[in-house]
Amino acid sequence: MASTPDTREAVTRDVYNRLFEEVPWHRAHVTDAASEEAFEEGWFQQYGALTRPTDTLVDVGCGTGALIRRFAPAVRDCIGIDASDTMVKLADQERPANARFMVGSVLNPPLPPSSADFVVSRQVMEHLHPDDVPEHLAAVRKILRPGGRFLIETPSRLTGPWDISRGFTPVATGFHLKEYTNGELGAMLRDAGFRRVRGRAVPSRILTHLGRMKRHAYVPVAVKAIIERPLQAAPPSLRAKLAGPLAVREVMLIAERR
Numbered sequence: 001m002a003s004t005p006d007t008r009e010a011v012t013r014d015v016y017n018r019l020f021e022e023v024p025w026h027r028a029h030v031t032d033a034a035s036e037e038a039f040e041e042g043w044f045q046q047y048g049a050l051t052r053p054t055d056t057l058v059d060v061g062c063g064t065g066a067l068i069r070r071f072a073p074a075v076r077d078c079i080g081i082d083a084s085d086t087m088v089k090l091a092d093q094e095r096p097a098n099a100r101f102m103v104g105s106v107l108n109p110p111l112p113p114s115s116a117d118f119v120v121s122r123q124v125m126e127h128l129h130p131d132d133v134p135e136h137l138a139a140v141r142k143i144l145r146p147g148g149r150f151l152i153e154t155p156s157r158l159t160g161p162w163d164i165s166r167g168f169t170p171v172a173t174g175f176h177l178k179e180y181t182n183g184e185l186g187a188m189l190r191d192a193g194f195r196r197v198r199g200r201a202v203p204s205r206i207l208t209h210l211g212r213m214k215r216h217a218y219v220p221v222a223v224k225a226i227i228e229r230p231l232q233a234a235p236p237s238l239r240a241k242l243a244g245p246l247a248v249r250e251v252m253l254i255a256e257r258r
Contacts, residue, residue, distance in 0.1 A: 001129065001177055008129060009105045013083050019175075020086040028064055028087065040070040046207045049214040050149060050254060051075050055117040058143065060106040061124035065091030065099070072096035075118070081109050107132050108139045116143045118151070125154040125185070125251075126162070126176040133178075137192035144257040150194065154251045155179050158231055159243050170236075181232070182251050183225030194255035199224040203247050224248055 003011040020028060048071065051057065055075040059067050062080030064087055072078050078099040082088050083106055091101040104110040106124055119140050128136055140150055155162035157179035161172035172179050186197045198218035200207060210217055227246050231239050243249040 003129065005131070008132060009083075009107065012105075013085075013103075015175075016084040017086060020084055028090070036064075036066050037070075040066050042208065043067065044070045044074075046204055046214070047151060048074055049212070050151060051118050056115065057118045057120065058109065058111065058116045059120045059122070060109055060140070061121065061127070062091060062101060063087050065094065065101055067120060067122060068099050068101075069094060069096055072099050079111065079116075081106055081111075107136045109143055111143045113142050114145045117145055117148045119144060119148070120151050122151075122153045123155070125152060126172065126179050128177065130178045134188060134192060137188060137194070141193050141257050146257055148257045150189070150255045150257070152185065152189075152251065152253045152255075154185070156243065156248060156250050157181055158228060158239050159249050180251055181225070181228050182221055182248060182253060183228050185251055186221030186225060186253060189221075189253065189255045193258060195258050197221045197253060197255040199254075200247050200252045203244060203249075218254060221253060 020026060051071065051074050053075065057068070057071055057075045057078045059078070059080045062068060062082045065080050068078045068080045076098065078096065080091055080099065080101040081104045082091070082101070083103070085103050088101045088103045095101060102110065107128065125133065144150065155176065157171070158181055160166070160179045161169065161176060162179065163172045163174035163176035165173040182199050189197045197220070199221050201217050201219045207214055207217055228248050231242060231248065234242070
């Protein structure tokens with residue numbers, strides 16, 4: 001949080017390299033293949049319908065590349081970007097033929113303008129310095145082709161914190177530098193020039209069973225913001241109970257480039 005803009009990329013790379021090197025019990029090192037595949041299969045069943053066979057998919061903050069390994073057969077090609085050398089090395093060990101992985105800034109993905117059709121940011125936004133988020137959203141928009149889609153999943157502040165500080169502080173104070181609501185992030189996406197910013201209309205367990213209707217199971221983010229408004233004033237225990245059925249337990253948004 002104390003880093004300056006000119007040192008942010010180097011600091012981020014150092015911090016995450018140290019995390020994965022010094023914490024052997026991190027889930028990236030201990031998650032078994034079967035559990036990882038089951039998780040990614042569930043994620044693909046929910047959101048794979050948003051992709052097209054001709055897409056170039058970019059995963060910013062790709063980690064070990066699990067998402068790309070599952071989505072690769074459904075798209076033309078994939079690119080995974082991560083700030084950690086360790087993660088990219090792990091991703092490269094099982095690289096699909098139509099995929100490539102690179103160490104780079106997730107703040108400003110090192111790709112040409114209008115070179116991607118579908119960008120995924122999963123569990124990344126909360127790790128970015130809050131001052132950098134508007135620039136990051138603008139950078140993602142730049143690498144998307146007109147009509148390209150940006151899918152974001154990030155923990156909700158309403159039900160957080162979701163990092164190591166959970167149970168100790170009311171807001172995230174660990175590696176989650178800031179957690180957001182659907183309404184907040186939706187407004188930032190619109191400010192960055194995205195259109196049709198939508199959120200999932202139903203809980204994830206229902207979305208999986210909607211078949212071809214999955215693509216249409218979204219509502220304008222303004223609806224999500226209206227739902228979140230009274231929840232923000234509710235006690236944390238009540239927010240936790242209501243957020244799941246109201247589909248605001250996490251922030252899950254899909255936006256399009258004009």
